[in-house]
Every structure is written in C-alpha cells, then in structure tokens.
Amino acid sequence: MHPTLAFIGGGNMATAIVGGLLKAGRPAAAFLVIEPHGPQRDKLRADFGLDALPAPTPALAQAELVVWAVKPQSFAEAAQAARPWLSQALQLSVMAGVRSDTLAQAAGTERVVRAMPNTPALIGRGIAGLFAREAVTALDRAEVETVLAPTGRSLWLSHEAQLDAVTALSGSGPAYFFYVCEAMVQAGVELGLPEAQARELALATCGGAAALALQSPEPLATLRERVTSKGGTTHAALESLRADAVGAAFARAVKAAAARAEELGRPAP
Ligand SMILES: NC(=O)c1ccc[n+]([C@@H]2O[C@H](COP(=O)([O-])OP(=O)(O)OC[C@H]3O[C@@H](n4cnc5c(N)ncnc54)[C@H](OP(=O)(O)O)[C@@H]3O)[C@@H](O)[C@H]2O)c1
Numbered sequence: 610m611h612p613t614l615a616f617i618g619g620g621n622m623a624t625a626i627v628g629g630l631l632k633a634g635r636p637a638a639a640f641l642v643i644e645p646h647g648p649q650r651d652k653l654r655a656d657f658g659l660d661a662l663p664a665p666t667p668a669l670a671q672a673e674l675v676v677w678a679v680k681p682q683s684f685a686e687a688a689q690a691a692r693p694w695l696s697q698a699l700q701l702s703v704m705a706g707v708r709s710d711t712l713a714q715a716a717g718t719e720r721v722v723r724a725m726p727n728t729p730a731l732i733g734r735g736i737a738g739l740f741a742r743e744a745v746t747a748l749d750r751a752e753v754e755t756v757l758a759p760t761g762r763s764l765w766l767s768h769e770a771q772l773d774a775v776t777a778l779s780g781s782g783p784a785y786f787f788y789v790c791e792a793m794v795q796a797g798v799e800l801g802l803p804e805a806q807a808r809e810l811a812l813a814t815c816g817g818a819a820a821l822a823l824q825s826p827e828p829l830a831t832l833r834e835r836v837t838s839k840g841g842t843t844h845a846a847l848e849s850l851r852a853d854a855v856g857a858a859f860a861r862a863v864k865a866a867a868a869r870a871e872e873l874g875r876p877a878p
C-alpha cells in the first residue's frame with residue numbers, strides 16, 4: 610500500500626492527528642512521517658508502530674495530502690528537502706505564521722490549505738480556523754476536515770488575514786484562560802482554600818460555564834446577567850472588574866496578539 614498521507618514533522622501536532630486517524634481505523638501503512646529527530650522517531654514507533662523517515666524520499670510523491678507540522682523556523686529547510694516530490698499533492702499547513710503563498714511557492718502547487726489549531730487539539734478538544742486558496746476543491750476541503758477531525762472542531766474562513774484573528778482568539782486563547790484561572794486559584798488560596806481545591810473549583814467552573822454556554826442559544830451577556838443579581842456577590846465582583854477596566858484590557862491583549870501574528874506572517878524584506 611502506498612502512503613496517502615505524509616507529515617513533514619512528527620512532533621506534537623502530527624502525533625495528535627496521526628494518533629486520532631489510526632484510532633479511527635486508518636492503517637499505519639497509509640502514513641509517511643518525515644522526522645529528523647531520532648528519539649521522536651523512536652516514540653512514533655513505540656506509540657503507533659510507525660517507521661518515520663529521517664529525511665524525505667521519493668515515496669513522498671505518492672502522498673495525496675502533505676501535512677506541514679514543523680515549527681515555522683524549520684519550514685524553509687524542510688521545504689527545500691521535500692520540494693522535488695510535492696507538487697501533485699494537496700498541502701495542509703498547521704504552522705503558525707507561514708503564509709499560504711509562501712507554502713504554495715515552496716511546494717510548487719496552488720492547492721494549499723492553512724489551519725490555525727490550538728493546544729486542546731492534543732486531546733481532541735481543539736478548534737482550528739481554516740483557509741483555502743482558490744485552487745482548493747470541495748473534495749480537498751472535505752479531506753482536510755476528515756484529517757483534522759481527531760483534533761476537534763474546525764471552521765472555514767473567507768480571508769487569510771482572518772487567521773491572525775483566529776491566532777489571537779483561539780490559538781493564544783488557552784493561555785488567557787490559564788492566566789484567568791491562575792488568578793482565580795490564587796484568590797481562592799488567599800481566601801483560605803487549599804490550593805488543590807481552589808484549582809478544582811476554578812477549572813470545573815470554567816469548563817462547566819463553557820459547556821453551558823455552548824449548549825445555550827442565548828447571548829453571553831444574557832447568561833452573565835442571569836447569574837448576577839443586583840446587590841449580590843457576583844454583582845460585587847463584576848463591578849470590581851469594570852472599575853479595573855478588565856474587559857478593555859483583555860480586548861487590547863487579544864489585539865496585541867493579532868498584531869504580532871500579522872507581523873510574524875509578513876514575508877522577510
Ligand atoms: N502544538 C500545538 O498545539 C499547536 C497549536 C497551534 C499551532 N501549532 C503549530 O504547529 C506547528 C508544529 O507544532 P508542534 O507543537 O507539533 O511542534 P513540534 O512538537 O516541535 O514538532 C515539530 C517537529 O518537526 C521536526 N522537524 C524539524 N525540522 C524538520 C525538517 N526539516 N523536516 C521534518 N521535520 C522537522 C522537529 O524535530 P526537531 O525537534 O529535531 O526540531 C519536531 O519533531 C508549529 O508551527 C506550531 O506553531 C501547534
């Protein structure tokens with residue numbers, strides 16, 4: 610059997626996708642993984658029975674879909690090595706900050722999709738923003754959705770620049786969430802709770818609130834107002850957050866992330 614799915618880079622992201630697809634029934638022989646790091650190849654063999662290759666070979670030309678999962682700073686070197694065997698395949702990049710025209714040029718094909726996933730992808734609970742170049746067909750899009758399904762949900766964007774907003778919102782978002790939870794845990798400890806219990810309370814509350822909001826058609830503001838009776842405890846907390854302009858500070862933070870994403874994606878002069 611020829612490999613139909615190739616991965617350039619066999620790290621965290623590639624492992625999350627490969628692991629999920631194997632679990633969903635794809636045979637190991639369908640995968641070709643290029644991974645220069647010996648210990649990581651050993652891990653792929655131990656976890657999945659996959660024999661990753663240290664460098665691209667002509668077998669790469671058999672792949673129908675090539676997934677780019679190296680760090681952006683390794684991209685130029687990885688692309689140069691793989692270039693002779695790429696141009697027939699659909700290219701899917703999960704790399705942060707490498708523009709689709711850079712990948713199209715490096716791979717010699719216009720069939721390029723960019724994805725911006727986030728870390729919960731590693732446990733199948735991520736959300737990814739996707740952007741397809743014009744040459745990408747409906748069938749290609751369906752294949753991309755199937756390949757990314759083990760990492761969680763995904764949504765299509767109409768402009769590549771929107772990936773910077775996705776990076777700022779959901780890509781970096783897990784860190785904002787941890788930041789808020791850290792502050793909640795710290796406050797809980799200062800109020801007399803053991804740290805383990807404060808952590809459990811904070812995480813279960815945030816996870817539960819997100820699950821509730823996902824199931825509800827109502828605006829977030831309505832959900833918030835419903836737990837905020839006038840003069841009550843939540844009201845006191847929200848008044849304090851407003852007085853500290855926390856909402857505006859958050860909006861500035863997300864915009865700072867988007868500006869940085871745009872800057873990182875700019876081609877070198
Ligand atoms: N992890 C996430 O949740 C997440 C979320 C959003 C976006 N992303 C993006 O996804 C991309 C991959 O992230 P990751 O977390 O999977 O990174 P990672 O775990 O570091 O995996 C990248 C792998 O590619 C290998 N590599 C380096 N140079 C290569 C080459 N020339 N050819 C083939 N493989 C090569 C690396 O080996 P060495 O260790 O030897 O360098 C490493 O094992 C990044 O662009 C990242 O920004 C990741």
